[in-house]
Amino acid sequence: MDCLQNALIAPLQRSVEAYTGLAILLGRPLAPQMLELLHSAVDTTLLCNALAKLPSGQIQGARSRLWLLGNLVALAGSADTSRSHEGEPHETSYISAVSTLLGTLADDVEFESQPVDMENTEFDAQVLSKVSTGLPLNTWLNGVFRALVDQSSIRNLLAAGARPSKSGSAQTTGEAQLLASYALTLLRCFSRRADDIRMWLYLGPTSQSTSSTPATQYFWKASKSSTVYATIHNNSRNVLPLLKTMSPTSQQRDDWTVILVFLELYTFLLKIMDDEEFMGTSDNRRSSAISTIEVAELVTFLKNLGFTLYFNASELQTSGGTTDRDVGTSSLGRHFGKPSTAVSEQTRSASENEPPLTLAGLPGLTIDYLKGLVTGLLRAVYERDSRRHFLPKGHWLMTERFDMTAFIPGVVAEEESRHMVQDAEDGEEGKDDAESDDELEMGLARRAVTSGHAAVLRTQNARERASRQASRKRYLESVAPRLEILQNMPFFIPFTTRVEIFRQFVHLDQAKRRNGHTDPDLWRQSVMFMPNSAGLPPRDILARQHAKIKRKNEFADAFEQFYGLGSDLKEPIQITFVDEFDIPEAGIDGGGVTKEFLTSVISQAFDPSNENVEHTYFVENDQHVLLPNPTTVEDLKGRLRAIGLRDSQPGFRAEVKNLLQQYEFLGRIIGKCLYEGILVDVSFAGFFLKKWALTGGANSAPMESGYRSNINDLRELDEGLYKGLLALKNAPADQVEDFGLTFTVDDLIADPSHADGRRVVERELVPGGSDMSVTAENRLIYINAMAKYRLQVQSAQQTGFFLKGLGSIVQPSWLSMFNQAELQTLIGGAQAEIDVQDLRRNTQYGGVYVIGDDGQEHPSIQLFWRVMHALPDEDRRKVVKFVTSTPRGPLLGFGQLNPRFSIRDSGSDENRYPTTSTCVNLLKLPMFRSAGKLKEKLLAAVSSGAGFDLS
Template structure:
């Protein structure tokens, strides 16, 4: 089924039929998707008062007057959605909008189908126990009632998925909404439990569902996994045969496969989780499903699955690089041309096209076979990449660090330590480049105030090899080398310097404004960066061909910034930079491959717009909630104006949100389309090139599948550390000492060190954070504790003069503490140094 979907999308979608329907058939078919008839579908409901019966307990049977027509209405709606996929969003929107003549007794379609779905036996069975789901999905002959139940459930899931895209948080929470079109927020927990149990089975037990769909084929031919890969423990053989298994359908419903259900459930569950991450309307542990896993063996199990994934990924890469390209498939045309006259070239061309289609289908089948194989041998990875919230965050961070270590060992021939790796290059087996030349590529001379420009010039060509240890030499304005030996500390200083420079919108030492910030000082790519550059180059008289090269250079700089952030994540180096949530969300939904990750998995919505432009967000809400007769008073059309160019030379570019948008007025009927298009343009379309370049760089250092284990707030924690209170006990336990402060054989700390920890323990958390930032450049500790800080938090003496202030070397997380003899003096000097930022030098 997977291969068929890929083939349909990549091949058949490009084939256009030219046989028209006769006028009568055309009118009859198009009448089925008439807005008026669909919007009024639910105006006549069952029951004496026109209302569907609402029940509070999932699975409770309906009484004789309630819900008897829900299955018929759902069946009709589902048929329309399946038969007219290009009009699916229109159909969902019309059902959402409801009757054209609103009556007080009319219930919104989403709520109507929710009440019917929640009351169904199938819903109740799944809601009660996740272990009952697999037998239910594998039924070869479901009862008529089960078919009806699934039909209602599917229509509700379709509608609710659409609804979440256009619903702002206030409406979702039921506050200030003038029309309660969502299910009650108090019942969302029941929906989440249902989706969790269903989603867990669809992903974690996918191999058993695949086995059910393959049962018939296996009785006739050998379609076991070994047919494609040999033994299941050795995925070394690339699948070459076609996949003849029949897709498992949901309760026998035509066109509704288990794969389709999996995508729908996964997307909806993640959308509700995202909403809960912002508004916290569910208990903290409601999302976990740790009871279904052996958590003691979960991390090593996932790491083993990741190794298997690498093997299959290598096969995917080989398939992508197959020399049998489409161009080579033109050869049969020349061959056939020798046997036929020139007048047959059209036929020959069709033959070549057929061969290309067949080749594409076979590639899709091989890819689908590999995907099913991974689902069978890597069920934990399936959960982590699709429904990571089933597993505690701390566990996922530990898995992330394990993945990084596994990757380092693989790339560095088992040598994770930078110095040992360099020695292995110098004295190990021969490489593609001479050892000195190879190591020279990982060394850079960086000028102060030019960190980003020098880093880009010297390290961009490294690509993914930036993962390897690098060596940095800082020089001043006179090209004199600064003191400092790079044992990891100077690398940290280099990375944090590049980030603080390139991500600062007000920094004048950079060529472009790469990132801008919102009202809360959260960063996201500058949406007009490319257009700003074009205006500037045009004013400078740069030719069009040279301008294209400059734009390419700008996008390469975005890609490099993605690598720099990826390098910090890869090395476990915390940086004090905060990104907007909607931008971080794209990291976790990159879609695409490691070689070209894109934001294709991200879907813009009005709630994300709030983080970009608070004023625009409130304006669109006002438009959405305005009475129908007042919408045209806004005077809007489907256009948007971009103000671009440097200060003093601004230009306005008018863009259409839809074809002919300048002449299309925004009305009560199409305002949701306008809101969706405006949200998409501001959050995605306007900055697509910059964002994709950044994600491409990020994905070259950190696997996109690793990032998919986290939501936006969790990713920010990985970047900048935990927001939890600074744990002094943990910090003290993981601190290293130097100079006079080195702990001797008696195991006792120096008296001045003891005073330091006494003072730290009695400081409020806000001042503790200032001290931590003073030493490490980041006001937060690592999520897994200070044992994960890289380099370790360190303290060494800086003389016996109590009049001196403490100083730091943030590049090595080192506090230089004079030997104070009283807690009062130490506290005063420490806070004075923290507030003034006194004393930085390299060690």
């Protein structure tokens, strides 16, 4: 046996040519004994050099390259010449070889599929030989490739590369490109581990003695020095030719690779970096952030790039490379809405059949991937700037690239035609998907195939479907450039312009739904002659839109009578308030009673202390803003179990379903106020508002599809938890375990069987979390897991159903035009000072105060405006809230208030106090003859809370 071993390994010790033959031999499955025999003799560097010199056609087929990669990693990963497990990096020749092979296999191998439990030779013959793409892995290959994304391997990747040279400069651009290419390939092939890979790159070498530049700074410096970065940063008009070039230089490809790795790393870094660290005011010396001055440079680069990706999408939908899997599923990038203008069927088909354009010809790195990465990063920086305002005013705008006079009508036209295109697309796509499913099941039924082969067929079908959907998405994006920018990078456009567009979208939707009638009374008349999809008689349609609401029981009655309307709650509703004896109150609903009804439901259901509702749906944080009660569902389940119901019983499930439907209805109510332009005095937590634009609409499952939790959002949820996690994050490595933490979290939920009515439930943040201690190595994973649980998982059902209801009234793509602060302004009005002149111009008068033919205001009205002008803004706000129920005016002015601000007389007795009907924004003002008396009575009424009456 020793003689045989010597005969085999002797050539490897003295012959370079032998490694060429070995490289070819490794392109097939080898017995474990053979690998063990080669293990001690192989020189990794010589083997990798031999691979680099092999002619491109020498190792043919994905199957052979798969075995070559697997055998190479198995040999190099355990060979004595590898130093990665001693805290040192692999040789660059090994990284180059693995990166090249892995890149060529990225689209042919399912690296993250369930492995097939078969021995190598049998697996090769029975599974791999039957397919040419979508190759699965067996258990051995899966285990070998997992070593590529091992923490030590990733963290030490930059140990040599990021170390300064003797001259003090960083390593050469070529080496930086090699490391960047390898990192991108890992992200592409192991997308489920993407955040782990980013985090380990961020953490850097495992050896504490290694002095190296943090990965983010290292790749930022390399990016800034590149020609591609300078070209894009200098002028947005330079970007399109750069992206469209069909013959990129090798330097351009290298530049893009380095830039993309930086963008990936910085995207991840923003998720775990608190604001103080970002601003450079933190004591944390481990930070690898770039300065805020450099962030301004980066934003200019991203703006120029992002603008072109969206505005010139149609010009980028050209063939430029092979169809590659989109890496962007693991980035923060999000897309909303579908484009609009109708194009010929021939043009559409051509667009669908075009493969996606790759970036500088780099395999797998598509324009779609770049778009998602740039969008996500720009949004993340914009959210940070919205809180801390570190960028100059106007830095985000790109109005110079638009004809702003035509922008609003252009966007509205795109939105109108988008509906027509999307309706046709949805029908066609559903038909195609059904046919594909039928064909697959018939094919599987006809053939007795191995489980591995069946899995491959299903995977191929899913990929083909995803490819069709992606192609159609690209087509729709290409024909609505303004709309795409508005919904993905809205900060390019002034806020007031976006609000005008939002109102135009609502008006367009009302006209479409109401047969052209936006006036409620005209719509009700037209219903008598309109066909309806529900097949109901016209009078029944109108009856569904009417409800009797009992005072102090507004939410329960509204839910019972209006939940069944679904998205039809958009249509005009009629409300009759009744007292406890079911006697109707006086008054006709001309729109004002509807407003009173909506504001009453909101003030009741969103008040955590209100005893007239069954559940506490929302709770307040320390800043007195609202967020969904994270324990409502579990509290209900605890009470149901306490009375003897079991989780599996129909009554138990019905109660839980009813609660979630109430959250859905609350979402519709808030949506109704936004849709009708009714301002309400309710404030939501910023992290909750961020989710509003990121979830599907009426027909979507209740889920959060785009929100990504981060440590800064925790501050709005729980200040104490936020500070505690910061302390953990910034603690010296040798003190982390002193916190005594495991990957678990405690929830306090209702349980009437306990003395205090509550009990603690421990939940694992990750599988096996109760047995996993938090260490210096995994503390970032713990922080991310805790943030995700508290901000997403714990309240997922409540939030999801609320957003489902909201999305059934207001399209999420419309809400995506605004950040969280802007959404709050849409809900409750502008924070700016009350503009008395604007209010005066948009006030209507009734009774004695009606302006006559002479155009002069009544003397009492003139006194009122004189008093209002003299009041401080705080008191003006009190007056506005007294009349309208909210202390803020509409962003676009009081001309947008619905109903209009109105004043009418209420007698000549100056000792009377002013009163209001907030349902119609009506101030009932006695005919005062002195400004002093008017001010005295007005401020007394405002401060006392007196108000609504029906006199």
